[in-house]
Amino acid sequence: DVKVTQSSRYLVKRTGEKVFLECVQDMDHENMFWYRQDPGLGLRLIYFSYDVKMKEKGDIPEGYSVSREKKERFSLILESASTNQTSMYLCASSSFPTGGQGAGNSPLHFGNGTRLTVT
Amino acid sequence: AQSVTQLDSQVPVFEEAPVELRCNYSSSVSVYLFWYVQYPNQGLQLLLKYLSGSTLVKGINGFEAEFNKSQTSFHLRKPSVHISDTAEYFCAILDTGGFKTIFGAGTRLFVKA
Numbered sequence: 001d002v003k004v005t006q007s008s009r010y011l012v013k014r015t016g017e018k019v020f021l022e023c024v025q026d027m028d029h030e031n032m033f034w035y036r037q038d039p040g041l042g043l044r045l046i047y048f049s050y051d052v053k054m055k056e057k058g059d060i061p062e063g064y065s066v067s068r069e070k071k072e073r074f075s076l077i078l079e080s081a082s083t084n085q086t087s088m089y090l091c092a093s094s095s096f097p098t099g100g101q102g103a104g105n106s107p108l109h110f111g112n113g114t115r116l117t118v119t
Numbered sequence: 120a121q122s123v124t125q126l127d128s129q130v131p132v133f134e135e136a137p138v139e140l141r142c143n144y145s146s147s148v149s150v151y152l153f154w155y156v157q158y159p160n161q162g163l164q165l166l167l168k169y170l171s172g173s174t175l176v177k178g179i180n181g182f183e184a185e186f187n188k189s190q191t192s193f194h195l196r197k198p199s200v201h202i203s204d205t206a207e208y209f210c211a212i213l214d215t216g217g218f219k220t221i222f223g224a225g226t227r228l229f230v231k232a
Binding site for chain 1: 123125128153155160161162163164165168170209218219220222223224225
């Protein structure tokens with residue numbers, strides 16, 4: 001079974017701090033994603049990566065950066081945390097689409113989330 | 120642009136009653152459709168998916184969903200809910216050539232005894 005592990009369940013940081021959120025998956029998946037989840041807004045994609053050292057902006061990349069030095073690890077970085085970045089952060093992974101129905105056969109596998117509070 | 124609208128933010132229902140969670144989507148390209156479930160203090164997990172073929176798809180825990188292309192809907196149903204179904208449910212779409220899954224805002228299902 002696919003396991004996506006986020007290093008921290010809860011995190012409290014101060015405004016202006018540099019924050020690292022770590023995610024590791026154990027199924028050799030090519031694709032990894034960072035979402036933030038806010039009440040009433042669902043999940044919004046921050047960044048994703050489809051290969052080592054590759055990254056693509058999602059819908060809300062401002063104030064964030066990412067790093068993928070190894071296939072199994074995808075880090076989200078808040079360069080200077082702000083209170084409006086208080087949220088639940090979810091990491092996900094998926095395999096590279098194969099077969100006739102491509103991406104449909106590669107659903108997302110999620111970690112349990114990191115609840116970040118910035119004070 | 121693509122979007123997903125979940126028509127109910129919260130759905131309270133009594134145990135053993137039927138439930139329907141509504142989802143409409145908008146997309147100019149072909150998409151795959153998904154329902155994910157998030158139990159308290161957990162990440163999301165796949166409930167079911169529609170790729171092609173029969174418009175009625177069955178998922179885990181007795182849930183099913185029906186794809187209606189003309190109405191661009193993908194409503195989730197269960198004929199008899201349990202307390203353990205209390206969770207948040209997310210409808211999502213993924214275009215057939217892409218990487219980005221687009222999620223709805225979620226529907227909180229409360230099952231009462």
